[in-house]
Amino acid sequence: MDARHTNVAKEARKKGYDPAIVGYTTTTPDPREVAAEDPRFKVLGDLMDGWRPVGSWGMKMEAYFGWLVANGLALPENPWDIWLPQDLAPGEIGATRKPSRIPAELSDTAWFTDRGLDHIRGANKKPWFLHLGYWRPHPPFAAPAPYHDMFDAADCPPPLRAASVEEEAKQHPMLRFYLDSVKRKSFFENGEGLGADMDEAEVRQMRASYYGLMEEIDAHLGRVFQHLKDSGQWDDTLIILTCDHGEQLGDHHLLGKLGYFDESFHIPMIVRDPDASANGTRGQIVRQFTESVDLMPTVLEWIGQDCPRACDGHSLLPFLRDGGAPDTWRREVHYEFDFRNVFYSKPEEPLGLTMDQCSLAVVQDESWKYVHFAALPPLLFDLSKDPGQFHNLAEDPAHAVTVRDYAQRMLNWRLHHAERTLTGYAATPEGLMLRL
Numbered sequence: 001m002d003a004r005h006t007n008v009a010k011e012a013r014k015k016g017y018d019p020a021i022v023g024y025t026t027t028t029p030d031p032r033e034v035a036a037e038d039p040r041f042k043v044l045g046d047l048m049d050g051w052r053p054v055g056s057w058g059m060k061m062e063a064y065f066g067w068l069v070a071n072g073l074a075l076p077e078n079p080w081d082i083w084l085p086q087d088l089a090p091g092e093i094g095a096t097r098k099p100s101r102i103p104a105e106l107s108d109t110a111w112f113t114d115r116g117l118d119h120i121r122g123a124n125k126k127p128w129f130l131h132l133g134y135w136r137p138h139p140p141f142a143a144p145a146p147y148h149d150m151f152d153a154a155d156c157p158p159p160l161r162a163a164s165v166e167e168e169a170k171q172h173p174m175l176r177f178y179l180d181s182v183k184r185k186s187f188f189e190n191g192e193g194l195g196a197d198m199d200e201a202e203v204r205q206m207r208a209s210y211y212g213l214m215e216e217i218d219a220h221l222g223r224v225f226q227h228l229k230d231s232g233q234w235d236d237t238l239i240i241l242t243c244d245h246g247e248q249l250g251d252h253h254l255l256g257k258l259g260y261f262d263e264s265f266h267i268p269m270i271v272r273d274p275d276a277s278a279n280g281t282r283g284q285i286v287r288q289f290t291e292s293v294d295l296m297p298t299v300l301e302w303i304g305q306d307c308p309r310a311c312d313g314h315s316l317l318p319f320l321r322d323g324g325a326p327d328t329w330r331r332e333v334h335y336e337f338d339f340r341n342v343f344y345s346k347p348e349e350p351l352g353l354t355m356d357q358c359s360l361a362v363v364q365d366e367s368w369k370y371v372h373f374a375a376l377p378p379l380l381f382d383l384s385k386d387p388g389q390f391h392n393l394a395e396d397p398a399h400a401v402t403v404r405d406y407a408q409r410m411l412n413w414r415l416h417h418a419e420r421t422l423t424g425y426a427a428t429p430e431g432l433m434l435r436l
Helices: 008-013 062-070 079-083 108-123 165-169 173-181 200-230 276-281 292-303 317-322 397-416
Strands: 020-022 052-055 130-132 239-242 269-272 333-338 359-364 368-373 379-382 425-428 431-434
Touching (some): 052 108, 062 108, 108 200, 276 317, 359 397, 368 397, 379 397
Parallel strands (some): 020 130
Antiparallel strands (some): 359 368, 368 379
16 A cells, blocks of 8 residues: 555544454555565555454454464364355265354454454443454355354345346456356355356355355444444444445356446445434435445544545544535546456456456446446446346447546546646745645
8 A cells, every 4th residue: 555645544643543453454565665575475465554453353253263272172284174054965066054163252353353352341431442353254255153054044035136147248258257256165165166157046046055154244343233233332432333345256157356337346335323313324225325435424523533635535423413414515426446367366467457457447327337447348238237247338329428528527527536636735926825
């Protein structure tokens, strides 16, 4: 991460908070300022600057694995095998109704929750700021008992996908690449073959396991909320529940967080503002477009700290306290995806792209979704007629004006959010002037 960028933890420190973190942020340090041999470059990411770790499980989960041993669990030679399903039959691969080998009281979700509660208790009701990060729901998709069996696969929705992998792949070269390369092993410790080869029954079972992992999170958050109530802190604590990405879960024959489909980018967010001015909006669902960049301005406004100029998002407090969006609220959403080569996915060579060509940007409103690639064909979906995004209209002459209009919207957005750190400064005969 570019060292010049601030973050919500650094800004909260200016208000006297000591932001603590349980879990991780998958942030790699700026390689221009950190030695190349630093161990943080040997993992996907470590902790973002500004946060004080109070429950980091280590760069390779060593803190969590050590805790398991201290609690009497004998680790297998490959520690990740604790997430293998119990009593696997020969040849049993992928999603299964069987529980993981780890007991629920020793799960990573239980471990994160315990660390978070320890910190809250230690704060002794003084002002605190905690990023309680959970890993779940996340691969490997195997839930501990009793969560593994709380949902019946037959009751889970079937995947939203084309009739065949080959039919799906016709939509776009990037989609073809992922269908040919995403492996089951990345999502199941007992996985083999391609994720695209999963039949409907296995997808439904995967979803049942995923829901079980969600139910486990829900149970442990209940522990945290109950402590806040019992300790008299519930009505003084801002709570935000969200996540960093979605999951394809078999839709479009895909697994993981990738591509351009809504399943990977449309994420949940639940906010509880304890202030009495928010009483009138409790339980309401906000239908307007919000983005993850709105979180930092929301938190900073709530604690009374100015938001830095670099922030592109907007505070969500008007939705909570005024019951609606400001007149200038966004009417579309923008998001981007950098898909250059990393150790587990290498699309550059198969797609004939250079590193700097591996990017896409999306502009999406209630009616249309336009996907622009740096060096691949664009995509256009009519969301009113094709909400599942199966029919690309970008090359249809009848929709050329729509493509142009949404490409221009994207360009306008890019220009509006261009680098502007010093744009308010000017040298004048009267001296330096600053406009905000």
